[in-house]
Amino acid sequence: MAASGISFRVAQAVGVGGALWLSGNIAALSLISIPALVRSQTEDSVPTSILSRQWKYTFEAGKSQNPPIAVATATSFCYLAWSVRAGTQLGRLVPRNSIALYCIAAILTIGIVPFTIIAMTPTNSRLIAIAEQKRDAGGSVKPNDEPVEVLMKKWMFLNGIRSFLPLLAGATALVAVLG
Template sequence: MTTNMASCPVAFRVAQAVGLSGAAWLSGNIAAYSLNVAPSLLTSAKESNLPPSTLAKLWRNIYHLGSVQNPPIALTTAAAFFYLAWSVRSGTALFRQTAENAATLYCAAAVLTLSIVPFTLIAMTKTNRALLEQAKMVESEPTVVKVGAREETEQLICRWIGLNGARSLFPLAGVLVGLYAALW
């Protein structure tokens, strides 16, 4: 059942826009780090023969930007989806205008969007910590650099690219579930 948008409160329509666009933006932003930023970082490091600690420091700065930027977006997006779920719960005026499972779907969209946090903590912490340790290495003469450090750093970044790419799928699933709730 499609919601008649003309009869929906403005706050409901704004929450739909915030939830759907926020989850889509978040997914794209996270994916861009894996599809564009980190691979370009690896290519540039190889072309310029950067020391592994410099490569790790560049990654650290990029990681920091995402770690500061994305959680508030995820929280705002999830709050919008939770508001939508609350608005269409059983017993409300909007409940009669929406699909019976809309509240469940909006809750699922919120949880999927927020799932970037536990995924980061559970699946990515080991890789993130290892890269942050690489970034702390003291720059020394190129001949004194730990044997295998470059390969290790590059492998860690490649692993991070895959994990981060997988993480981007959570808000993407959130927007798809939220869109389904909004349209059916």
């Protein structure tokens, strides 16, 4: 029991901590990074070609950082749900709804993937296309249908919504932990 109790507590810490960290990491892009990029265009006249590439670099960093954290966090929640299933020692010690709460937390955490694919891919694709356009000799990019600033603000809004999924996951798991 002692070993399983320790691994259970570690999984709780990894799950809740990972979900809350992931939420903050995603939210920071919408609250700090992207507004700073948009501001650089409006206040410092940063060309669209540079602004779109800066967004792309930020996007790529988030794309490489966040999925592994989401997987580790969701895996921790799945382990916790499995640990408190009916018939286990831990299952007798925790509130009955703990398994459901940990399952919901896992689904919310991994929910950033379908949200990104369904809600954000069109905006991501347009911004990536702009970032990858050929530049003329002066470094300018031919005008696009939609201004980069508008696309970045849309991305910022959608990404802000996405940040709530792991936040809700962490809060849900915390209810199970404190339950």
